[in-house]
Structures are given as structure tokens and as C-alpha cells.
Amino acid sequence: MTCSLQELCLPRGLYGHDLERLDALVERQGPHHEGDHLFRIGDKFGAIYAVRAGSYKSYTVDSEGREHVLGFHLPGELLGLDAIYPGHHVCNALALDTATVCILPYTQLSTLASQISGLFTQIMRLMSKDISDTATLAGDFTAEERLAAFLVGLSERFRLRGYSPNEFNLAMSRRDIANYLRLATETVSRVFARFEKDGLIAVDRRDVRLLNLPRLRTLCESMGNPQH
Amino acid sequence: MTCSLQELCLPRGLYGHDLERLDALVERQGPHHEGDHLFRIGDKFGAIYAVRAGSYKSYTVDSEGREHVLGFHLPGELLGLDAIYPGHHVCNALALDTATVCILPYTQLSTLASQISGLFTQIMRLMSKDISDTATLAGDFTAEERLAAFLVGLSERFRLRGYSPNEFNLAMSRRDIANYLRLATETVSRVFARFEKDGLIAVDRRDVRLLNLPRLRTLCESMGNPQH
DNA sequence: ACAACTTCTTGATCTAGGTCAATTTCCGGT
DNA sequence: ACCGGAAATTGACCTAGATCAAGAAGTTGT
Structure with missing residues (x-):
């Protein structure tokens, strides 16, 4: 099955058989309703999520109970990349409206990435993008x-x-x-x-x-x- | 040759033949002296750098000429990950003191990563860490x-x-x-x-x-x- | 050893945006 | 249609930290 978000998301640059193999490991989840959590801090990391429809926000809650919104996620964007390193989610993510995601189980994804070089490249590109984006907000801006x-x-x-x-x-x-x-x-x-x-x-x-x-x-x- | 930073840096979790293969593609550069640039905004992206000794700072200069320091980089830490996505460096990096780096040519690195699953995992971990770290600074903190x-x-x-x-x-x-x-x-x-x-x-x-x-x-x- | 820089510190104001408080507007439920 | 509660706006004040300004303390070159 071909997703309309192909050009924004992981499959970018993949075609034919490679695309089918990626597609085979993707599960769908949802729909989530406004306020539903996709994952919470501390949840064991198992998969990366790609937004299909609707939007999500990711946020943390600090020791004083104050919420900190980390980002908003639109269709075609990935969620959960920051959880790879620690092995568990370090923020919460919830649906802002009715929303659905693709689930990309990490173990299978990384196996596949070592077989399809275009997939490795695309994952690296998307993670790299995340790194530059997060920098944007820090700063003494008005x-x-x-x-x-x-x-x-x-x-x-x-x-x-x-x-x-x-x-x-x-x-x-x-x-x-x-x-x-x-x-x-x-x-x-x-x-x-x-x-x-x-x-x-x-x-x-x-x-x-x-x-x-x-x-x-x-x-x-x-x-x-x-x-x- | 075995680097003393092995446990902090890319080779982590690699041993024997795999380690040798990674080692074979690494070049050393430096020493840089205080104020020397490792790379500048706009430079074509070709390699990831790992600090061996000394320290670097990465920074941008905005349209009004103001400098923005993005981070300080100690031995064992990677530089240049944010350049993968756009294909060119999006910040400058210079040595804060006498410092040296390992150069990891990206094309060869990604080929190798698709052959050594431990390397893929380690790259993902380090990038993931970078994503969470950058978030730290944003916030209304005193x-x-x-x-x-x-x-x-x-x-x-x-x-x-x-x-x-x-x-x-x-x-x-x-x-x-x-x-x-x-x-x-x-x-x-x-x-x-x-x-x-x-x-x-x-x-x-x-x-x-x-x-x-x-x-x-x-x-x-x-x-x-x-x-x- | 001195001058010329640069970096750092300290003090005196100024201001952007936070906080507190009072309405107003919207929306969901009965 | 009405009520209750959340979300958003608007106004009055107040602080953290910026800015401005001056001086102290290192550093470098000759």
C-alpha cells in the first residue's frame, strides 16, 4: 500500500521491492482522539512513529509540575527519535485532534536499514533535521x-x-x-x-x-x- | 590503532575485525590552534568529526551579525551531524584551545554502517542523544x-x-x-x-x-x- | 617594564515580558 | 436555550535580566 505522505516520510527515495519490504513492517495505530497519549515518559522504547493524519504535541513535565511543550508534529513527521539513545521515552506525546500514526518497530527497522542503503540515508537525514530544528528555539529572541x-x-x-x-x-x-x-x-x-x-x-x-x-x-x- | 576514547565515541560496542574496518576509514586532522576553524557555514558536508583532544565550539552568525553559540564539544563527542540533512554545514566550528579530531568520511561510514549492525545502532544512539540534548537549553529558565x-x-x-x-x-x-x-x-x-x-x-x-x-x-x- | 588590548567585574538604570486580576468569548452538556 | 467552565483577551503593575558605563585585572608585544 502506498501512503500519500511517501515523499515526506521514511519511504522517500525508496521504490519497488524496497518500498514493499518497509511497508511490510509498518503497523497503523489509531485513530487517537484529542488528549489521547501516543506514549508517555518512561515507556520502553520499541518503535518510531510517523504521523499519518492530525497532529500531536510532545511535552515533558518538570520536577515542579510545570509542563514544557517540546514540539508539534504534523503528518509526515517522525516522533520518538529521542528515545533511541536512552531506550525509553523521555517525553510524552498526545493527540491534539483526531490523529493516526504509522508504527515502525525499531529492531526490524534497523535490520532493514542495514540492507537498504537508501533507508539508512533517509533515517540519518531525518534525524539530522531534527537536530538542527531543535536548535531554532533556543535564543534570546523577542x-x-x-x-x-x-x-x-x-x-x-x-x-x-x-x-x-x-x-x-x-x-x-x-x-x-x-x-x-x-x-x-x-x-x-x-x-x-x-x-x-x-x-x-x-x-x-x-x-x-x-x-x-x-x-x-x-x-x-x-x-x-x-x-x- | 585503538583510541582511548573508544568507550565514548563511535567504536563503542565494536570489537576485533569490525573495529579495524572502522579504524581503516578514519583520518586524523590537526592539531588546530585556538581560533582555527574546523568547518564553516556553507561548507559541503563530507564527514562527521569526532573530537580527540581539546575542545571546539559551534556557532552561527545571524543576519544582524550577532553570534550564537550552539554548543561546546569535548573529546569523544561528534560534530557535524546537523549537516547530513541539508548536505552542507549549517554552523561554524572552531577550536577553543589546541585540539584535534578524527574525520569520518560519511559515504564510507554509511556503507560500513549497513554492514556492521552495531555501528548503525551506535550512530543512531549518538544522534538520538544529540536530539534530546539540544532541547535542554530552550526554556524559560533563570x-x-x-x-x-x-x-x-x-x-x-x-x-x-x-x-x-x-x-x-x-x-x-x-x-x-x-x-x-x-x-x-x-x-x-x-x-x-x-x-x-x-x-x-x-x-x-x-x-x-x-x-x-x-x-x-x-x-x-x-x-x-x-x-x- | 610599559603600553595597548582584551576580558572580566561591578554599579546604576531601563524595559520586555511575566504575574495578577478582571472580563469576555466560546463550547459542551443537560 | 441556559448554564458552567475553559480559553482567550485586556489592563495595571512588577521583577529579572539587559543595557549602559566605568573600572580592575590579565595578556601580549616591543
Whole structure:
């Protein structure tokens, strides 16, 4: 069976028999509903997950009980790569809406990767991408820069998936966005309002339209190559 | 030839013939002197580097010319993993003191990794570790928490390498530390002073002694599992 | 041994964004 | 349609850390 996300996900660059062999070890899971956990901290690591539909957030809870959102995961993106090293999951992942995943059992995957060189390469590429992406958020950036980068990044990711890069729906709450960007929800609210007043975006609840993508890009260009 | 860092680095878990095959493709480079570049942004990606001796820092320069320190790299640690995905280096790396590296040509490495399953596993583990580590710094942490985590992290890394975890020399300037922790140099200076006044550390220029590691750990435990 | 740098420290303000508090808006359940 | 609770917005204040400015302490070269 051929997945429509082939070009974004692990199978990229695989064809014919190799693709079939990868396909044979993939299981599907879901649908998960909003709030369902895909995995939790401490769960034994056994598989990498690829989002098929919907979206997930990954997060940790620190010793004081504060939640820290680590990332949002759209279709075609992988989850669980950080668990390989310690052998158990180091964050929680839950569905933000109705969502499904492919399960890629790690042992079988690594056996296959040693037989199909294109698969090895693709895994390395995706992990490498993860390493550079995580760096993006660290930094002494202003609230404007952070939110602009967030919106531009989402826009890019939607575009890659064939959706409109200018108009989309946020699966996550203001609180989640704020937490992810390391800001207070109030600040996120205020910056949304400011962006709207300045004609950069139009926002109604969780529906966002980017009215001036070039200026948003300018705002966050100091954060390094914004996205991908 | 057997490297003393074997247990920290790629060869981990490899023995006999497999180890020889890996060894055969490794080249040495250096010594680099303080300020020498190992690679620069935009350089074509061709190899992964493993630090043998001394230390390196990796950094970017944003569109406004500001430098952003991404990390410090001690013996046994890998550099350049983030370049696999885009195919060219996305940060600069320079030596902080007299330092040498092993060069692992990527094409040959990936061929070998598909033949030696232990090597594949080890590469995945190290990349996975990189992914979790980068997450550590992002967060709304106080200057105290950041510096404490930095010191505790270094202490761990020195301990793993057989050096004293309680007394070590900083290869990097206050300015680099500040930049890495996303603080002003003045703030770093002040927090060093405060830690010393509170009896947590003794610091003389770049020589640091950790006098109260448990309390330092407490200070930064909210930043998630501090290290490794 | 001195000058010219650079790095580090210390002190005095300033400000972005956090915190606290009060509404307003939305949504799901009965 | 109504109620209750969460989510989001808006306003008033308040701190951590940046910025500005000055000086101390190393370092390097001649």
C-alpha cells in the first residue's frame, strides 16, 4: 500500500521491492482522539512513529509540575527519535485532534536499514533535521520574533503538505503555543493582537491568515534559516 | 590503532575485525590552534568529526551579525551531524584551545554502517542523544538555573572522560558561556560571583571548583534530567 | 617594564515580558 | 436555550535580566 505522505516520510527515495519490504513492517495505530497519549515518559522504547493524519504535541513535565511543550508534529513527521539513545521515552506525546500514526518497530527497522542503503540515508537525514530544528528555539529572541518564526514555520510545513501556506487552522491552544515559545499566554495573545493591528495577519480564534508573509519572514530572519 | 576514547565515541560496542574496518576509514586532522576553524557555514558536508583532544565550539552568525553559540564539544563527542540533512554545514566550528579530531568520511561510514549492525545502532544512539540534548537549553529558565545546569553538565562530561568532576578548567570565555546560555556576559559574571558568595563554587578566572554539587543539582533539576 | 588590548567585574538604570486580576468569548452538556 | 467552565483577551503593575558605563585585572608585544 502506498501512503500519500511517501515523499515526506521514511519511504522517500525508496521504490519497488524496497518500498514493499518497509511497508511490510509498518503497523497503523489509531485513530487517537484529542488528549489521547501516543506514549508517555518512561515507556520502553520499541518503535518510531510517523504521523499519518492530525497532529500531536510532545511535552515533558518538570520536577515542579510545570509542563514544557517540546514540539508539534504534523503528518509526515517522525516522533520518538529521542528515545533511541536512552531506550525509553523521555517525553510524552498526545493527540491534539483526531490523529493516526504509522508504527515502525525499531529492531526490524534497523535490520532493514542495514540492507537498504537508501533507508539508512533517509533515517540519518531525518534525524539530522531534527537536530538542527531543535536548535531554532533556543535564543534570546523577542516575543515578536518567536511568534513570527512559529507562524512562518507552520506555513512552510503546511505548504509542503499541499495545504495553503497563507491560511490554516491551529490545532493547538494559545497556552500550548505560549508554552512552546517560552512565553506567557498573555504575551502570545498580545502579540497576535499586535500582528493583526499591523496588518500582518488576520486571526479569528484558531483560524489564521497570513496577510504579509514577507514582513513576517523579515521579523524572524535573525533566528537563522527559519525553516527547512 | 585503538583510541582511548573508544568507550565514548563511535567504536563503542565494536570489537576485533569490525573495529579495524572502522579504524581503516578514519583520518586524523590537526592539531588546530585556538581560533582555527574546523568547518564553516556553507561548507559541503563530507564527514562527521569526532573530537580527540581539546575542545571546539559551534556557532552561527545571524543576519544582524550577532553570534550564537550552539554548543561546546569535548573529546569523544561528534560534530557535524546537523549537516547530513541539508548536505552542507549549517554552523561554524572552531577550536577553543589546541585540539584535534578524527574525520569520518560519511559515504564510507554509511556503507560500513549497513554492514556492521552495531555501528548503525551506535550512530543512531549518538544522534538520538544529540536530539534530546539540544532541547535542554530552550526554556524559560533563570540565570541561576542555566549556569548551574551548565556547570553540572560540564562536571558530568569531565567525569565520564576520567577527569575530576569537581575541579576543572573552562576552555571558553565568559562571553561564550553567556552567549551559549542566552544571557549577558555581565549576568554570567554576577551569577558566578553569587554562587561563590553562597559557597557553591570557588572560581578563579577559568578555574572552577564545585564545592556543593548536590545544591547545584537541586538548582537545575527543574530543567529536566540534567545530563545523560 | 610599559603600553595597548582584551576580558572580566561591578554599579546604576531601563524595559520586555511575566504575574495578577478582571472580563469576555466560546463550547459542551443537560 | 441556559448554564458552567475553559480559553482567550485586556489592563495595571512588577521583577529579572539587559543595557549602559566605568573600572580592575590579565595578556601580549616591543
